[in-house]
Amino acid sequence: MIMWDEMDKCVKEWIEEAGERIKKSFLKQLTIETKSNRNDLVTDMDKETEQFFIKNINEKFPDHRILGEEGFGDSVEDTKGVLWIIDPIDGTMNFVHQQRNFAISIGIYENGVGRLGYIYDVVHNELYHAKKGEGAFMNDQKLPNLPSVALEDAVIALNALWLTTNKHMDSSKLVPLVRDVRAARSYGSAALEMAYVAAGRLDAYLTMRLAPWDFAAGKILIEEVGGVVTNLKGESLDVVRKDSVFVGKPTLHQDILQRYLT
Ligand code: IPD
Ligand code: CA
Ligand code: CA
Numbered sequence: 658m659i660m661w662d663e664m665d666k667c668v669k670e671w672i673e674e675a676g677e678r679i680k681k682s683f684l685k686q687l688t689i690e691t692k693s694n695r696n697d698l699v700t701d702m703d704k705e706t707e708q709f710f711i712k713n714i715n716e717k718f719p720d721h722r723i724l725g726e727e728g729f730g731d732s733v734e735d736t737k738g739v740l741w742i743i744d745p746i747d748g749t750m751n752f753v754h755q756q757r758n759f760a761i762s763i764g765i766y767e768n769g770v771g772r773l774g775y776i777y778d779v780v781h782n783e784l785y786h787a788k789k790g791e792g793a794f795m796n797d798q799k800l801p802n803l804p805s806v807a808l809e810d811a812v813i814a815l816n817a818l819w820l821t822t823n824k825h826m827d828s829s830k831l832v833p834l835v836r837d838v839r840a841a842r843s844y845g846s847a848a849l850e851m852a853y854v855a856a857g858r859l860d861a862y863l864t865m866r867l868a869p870w871d872f873a874a875g876k877i878l879i880e881e882v883g884g885v886v887t888n889l890k891g892e893s894l895d896v897v898r899k900d901s902v903f904v905g906k907p908t909l910h911q912d913i914l915q916r917y918l919t
Contacts, residue, residue, distance in 0.1 A: 659739060659767065661772060661773065661788065664718065664765065664773060665773055665786075665788060667713070667717055668763060668765075668773065668775055669775075669784070669786070671709070671710060671713050672761055672763070672775060672777045672784065674709075675706050675709055675710065675745075675761055676761065676777055676779040676782075678702075678705070678706070678709070679702055679706065679746070679752075679761075679779050680779060680780075682702045683756050687700045687701060687702060687753065688700060688701040689753055696750070698749045698750055698753055699727065699749060700746070700749060700752065700753060702745075702746060702752070703726075703727055703745050703746045703749055704727050704729070704745075705745075706745035706746060706761065707725045707726065707727045707729050707730075707743060707745040708729050710723075710725070710741075710743055710745065710763070711723055711725060711729050711730055711743075714741055718739070720738070720739070721738070721739040721740070721741055722738060722739070722740050722741070723740070723741045723742075723743060724740060724741070724742045724743070724869060724870065724897065725742075725743040725744075725745070725870065726743065726744050726745065726868065726870040727745060730743065733897055734897065735897065736766060736768060736769035736895075736896060736897055737768060738767070738768065739765065739766070739767050740765070740766045740767075740896075740897075741763060741764075741765050742763070742764045742765075742766065742869050742870050742873035742874070742896065743762070743763050743870060744761070744762040744763075744848060744870035744871060744873075744874075745761060746759050746760075746761065747759060747760050747761070747762045747776075747846050747847060747848035747849070747870070747871060748760060748844075748845050748846030748847075748848070748849065750845055751844075751845045751846060756780065757780045757781075758780075758844055758845055758846055758849065759778075759779065759780075759846050759849075760776050760777055760778050760779065760846055760848045760849050760852070761775070761776070761777040761779065762775070762776050762777075762848035762870065762871070762873070762874045762875070763775045763873075763874055764873025764874035764875075764876065764877055764896070766873070766896055769896060770789070771789060771873070771876055771877035771880065771896075772788070772789050772877070773786075773787070773788055773789070773877065774786065774787045774793075774873070774874040774875070774876070774877030774878045774881075775874055776848045776849065776851070776852040776874050776875060776878065778849060778852070782796075783795055783796060783852075784796055785800075785852040785855060785856065785878055786878075787855075787877050787878045787881040788881075789877065789881065791881075792881055792882075793855055793878045793881040793882050795852075795856055800855060800856055800857070800881075800882050801857070801882070802882050802883040803854075803855075803857060803882050803883050803884050803906045803907070804857075804906070805906055805907065805908040805909065806860050806906055806908075806909055807909075808837060808838060808909060808912050808913070808916075809837065809838070809839060810839050810860075811838045811839055811860040811861060811906075811909055812838070812839055812840045812841075812842060812858075812859055812860055813834075813835075813838050813840075813841055813842070813859065813860060813861040813862065813863070813905075813913075814841070814842045814843060814844060814850045814853070814854075814859050814861070814862040814863075815831070815835075815841060815843060815862065815863050815864065816843050816845075816864060817843055819831055819863075819864070819865055820832060820835065823865065825865035825866060825901065826865060826889065826901075830917055830918065831917070833917065834913065834916075834917040842859065847862075847864060847867050847871040847872060847875070847902070848871060848872075848874060848875055850862040850875075851872065851874075851875025851876070851878065851879060851904055852875060852878060854875075854879055854884055854904050854905060854906075855875070855878040855879045855881070855882050855884065860905060860906050860909055861903070861904065861905030861906065861909055861910060861913060862902070862903075862904050862905070863889065863901075863902065863903040863904075863905075863913075864901065864902050864903075865889070865901050866899060866900070866901055867899065867900065867901070867902045868899050869896050869897055869898065869899070871902075872886075872894065872896075872902050873896055875904065876894060876896070876904075879904050883907065884904060884905060884906060884907065884910075885904065885905060885906075885907050885910040885911075886902070886903075886904045887902075887903050887904075887910070887914075888900045888901045888902060888903060889901040889902075889903050889918055890918075891903075891914050891918075891919075903918070
């Protein structure tokens with residue numbers, strides 16, 4: 658039998674401890690390396706934080722599998738069993754340059770179904786969390802179901818890069834969208850942007866390409882408050898594959914999909 662409540666208690670303790678370690682790291686010199694390109698950063702704290710979670714999970718739940726961004730977990734190709742999907746620091750660029758606007762993101766799935774989701778904004782001490790069927794919360798505050806919003810009143814998030822020529826989509830399609838909504842924002846952390854959609858601070862977020870660890874927790878949170886989570890074609894996401902991501906309030910999601918993305 659899977660002990661969801663016990664897992665929930667453990668994750669919250671581990672997240673708090675990891676957050677403290679990350680805050681302490683602000684006082685010391687980080688080791689910063691690049692990955693796929695000069696703007697794709699990784700620090701010793703990204704690696705240490707992932708290893709911290711993996712050690713704890715392996716000790717406490719040895720039969721669970723782990724997919725972690727920094728590669729210290731298992732090699733995962735399918736969604737069988739209990740799968741932890743971890744981004745130790747989402748928004749590493751912000752972590753390095755700003756020491757804010759980054760988050761720890763953990764989604765826990767059972768046979769592909771999202772069960773527990775956590776996005777922890779370390780600096781603001783805001784833990785967004787959800788348990789399937791029991792609602793989503795920001796710290797102790799229950800998040801209400803998402804109301805509908807008209808496109809002209811909507812605040813959406815997207816990376817300005819997608820308005821420039823790119824290999825993923827015809828960027829000119831997004832220009833009228835940005836013009837028609839009330840405002841467009843960009844926070845530089847997909848996990849936080851998804852948490853903000855769940856909390857109603859943003860009405861929609863779209864992006865051309867994310868990895869499972871970027872969206873695994875956010876998908877659980879948003880669906881728990883009645884939001885819609887798809888790729889840019891309106892198809893459901895596979896939690897072990899990279900894809901474009903488009904999340905938002907239900908009617909707004911449909912409206913944007915029909916008017917700007919098809
Ligand atoms: C990145 C952030 C960023 C998104 C990138 C991600 P990382 O994650 O979520 O907002 O635009 O696609 O890779 O590398 O900071 O964990
Ligand atoms: Ca990430
Ligand atoms: Ca990361």
